[in-house]
Amino acid sequence: MPAPAIAAGIAHGGRLIEARRRFPSAPQPFLDLSTGINPHPYPLAPIDPARLARLPEPEELSRLQAVAARAYGVADPDMVVATPGTQIAISLLPHLLGCSRAVILSPTYAEHAAAWRHAGRPVEAAAGLEAFERGAMLPGTAAVLCNPNNPDGARSDRVRLLALAAGLARQGGVLICDEAFLDLEPDMASLGTALPHPGLLVLRSFGKTYGLAGIRLGFVLASPGLAGRLRSAFGPWAIGGLAIEAGCAALADEAWRAGMAERLLGDGAELDRLLLRYGWRSRGGTALFRLYQVRQATRLYAHLGEAGVLVRRFEHQPDLLRLGLPGDSGGWARLEGALATAALS
Known part of the structure; x- marks a missing residue:
């Protein structure tokens, strides 16, 4: 029996099975630089298989939320909602909040606009923070x-965002700040530290930072009343035992986060130096990915794919390519080799 069809939806990084169909002659395995997932996974201790044979206890979930509150600088664990990944929260928030429309600072992660449109809400794409503030009125x-x-790593001013959240609260709105890539940016402060705040909701990713995306864990940070409503909507057992154990261990490890931030800062600088030699122009990024403007980007995307190096392209911005970071010396060598052969072709 053939496999059921899967809706194409929004293009994302990863999708290695599809990449194999697209580049059937590429050497295996792919060097996957198409995501913003840390290539250095957190070193989890072995988990007792018996832990996976039972449903998680409410006290275990409470422990995870307390550890997350400390890691994210949130004063009260009741303001932390653990979710099976932030994507499900993005999809459900339009149905759980009482907002009638959305304005989205764009271009950005496309699932935000898709979720609000899917919920039947009009969506305004705002280019620039001033247009974003006007659209929120x-x-x-x-x-x-x-x-x-x-994908560009652009940063918005914290003071302006908190002022915007206060204005939104006065007129029945809310500021949703997705901080999926903030963990490893030591010079950025989370808006979550301003909670409780009636006009603010913050999303935090786990899998990207800790290189454990398959565990499916994320967090919503919100005022206690809203957090309680969200927690009730997700129901019992939304988070599995493996995610609880991994989250408690990794989120409590401040030394690992600090060391990883420093390591990735160096890796990002090295990637910029490498690609500059081949004429790529940096257009920003974060600790976990870099964005480049490239001449003949479509040709280069295909050449790298045929060489087994998968990068991220953007259909509506065809001169841009985004790359994550190689995780070892072999990966760096494969990338440089593919770039060298592209320059000769």
Whole structure:
């Protein structure tokens, strides 16, 4: 029996099975630089298989939320909602919040706009923070942004965002700040430290930072009342035992986060130096990915793919390519080799 068809949806990084169909002659395995997932996974201790044979206890989930509150600088664990990845929160928030429209600082992670449109809400794409602030002035608005932004790493001023959240709260709206790539940016402060705040909701990713995306764990940070509503909507057992154990261990490890931030800073600088030699122009990024403007980007994307190096392209911005970081010396060598052969072709 053939496999059921899967809707194409929005293009994302990864998708190695599809990449194999697209580049059937590429050497295996792919060097996957198409995502913003840390190539250095957190070193989890072995987990007792018996832990996976039972449903998680409410006290275990409470422990995870307390550890997350400390890691994210949130004063009260009741303001932390653990979710099976932030994507499910993005998809459900338009149905759980009372907002009638959304304005989204764009271009950015496309699933935000898709979620609000799917819920039947009009969506305004705002180019630049001033347009974003103007678009948020209508009552009942959900103002959505990523900070730092994906895919260019652009940062929005914390003071302006908190002022915007206060204005939104007065007119029945909310600021949704997706901080998926903030963990490893030591010079950025989370808006979550301003909670409780009636006009603010913050999303935090786990899998990207800790290189454990398959565990599916994320967090919503919000005022206690809103957090309680969200927690009730997700129901019991939304988070599995493996995710609870991994989250408690990794989130409590401040030394690992600090060391990883320093390591990735060096790796990002090295990637910029490498690609500059081949004429690529940096257009920003974060600790986990870099964005480049490239001549003949479509040809280069295909050449790298045929060489087994998968990078991220953007259909509506065809001169841009985004790359994650190689995780070892072999990966760096494969990338440089593919770049060298592209320059000769």
